[in-house]
Amino acid sequence: MLEKLYNMGCLDYQRLIRMFSSKLELSSNASFVLMSILDNYHTNPNINSTNLAAYMGKSKAEVEESIVELLNLDYIQIQLVMKNGKSTESYRLSPFFIKCERLLSELKNEEEENDIRAINSVLEENLKRALSRQELEQVSDWLSDGKSKEEILDAIDFVKKTKNSFRLASVNKELYNSQNQAPAKGNDMITSVFAQMVKS
Template sequence: MLEKLYNMGCLDYQKLIRIFSSKLGLSLNASFILMAILDNYRLNPNINSSNLASYTGKSKSEVEESIVELLNLDYIQIQLVMKNGKSTESYRLSPFFIKCERLLSEIRNEEEENDIKAINSVLEENLKRALARQELEQISDWLSDGKTKEEILEAVDVVKKTKNAFRMASVNKELYSSQKTSQSKGNDMISSVFAQMVKN
């Protein structure tokens, strides 16, 4: 997904690298060189260390040191290709995009865990007891079905105001009687962080 967005010119990869800088574990120079490679890659995947040095104003040795770091961390791959009878470096950036997608998935999972905790807390407060296993599974089912934390808490609020007794079944009924539709989460769920990566 990220690589496809990048190839379409729709990915803010500079923001992506800045947000994930600590998780990526890259030095400042390596991050800078990676951005430079991404700046040029779509037009010239065969850009070499001399070109990068000229483009960034860094020395060739600094560029090569950063490239070695990127290779060791498996963010890029280099292969030699023949061009006009000469061997030329060609970069592959798929490992970088795969790593970032994994990080986005981790963040998405953390967001969902936080949503579950928040919903769980509100439901327990209203039920005045701990949730049973089936009720915890119900929360996960709601989220998997595309219901957002905000929609669930809104349904809780409606049940509190309109029902004499607070029941999970009433919350469930309120959620599914609503005509609102929300984007499916599952594999297609776009986290708030992911949305920041897409250029307007």
């Protein structure tokens, strides 16, 4: 997904690298070299350390040191290919995108877990008891169906204000009645945290 967005020119890869700078465990120099590779890859997939050094205004030795770091962390792969009778470097960036997709999925899961805890807390406050296993599964189902935390909390608030007694079934009914008034947002990978990486 991310590599496809990058190839379309739609990926904010600088934001992606900054966002996960600590989890990627890159030195600042390696981060800048990686950004420079991504800057140039569209126009020159066979960019090499000499070209990168000139582009960045750094010595070739500094750039090569960072490239070794990127290789050791398996964020890039380099193959030597023959071009006009000469061998030249060819970069593969797929490992970097795969790693970032994994990190984004982990972040998405963390956000969903936080949302579930927040929703469960509000429901238990209104029901004045702990949720049953079936009720906990219901909350997860809402999120899996593409309902956002805000939509669920709005439905809870509506039921609280308009019904004589608070019941989870009423919240469920309100959520899916509202589905007829607005299109489902979906819960695929491009939504939520993934959408933050798309250039505006």
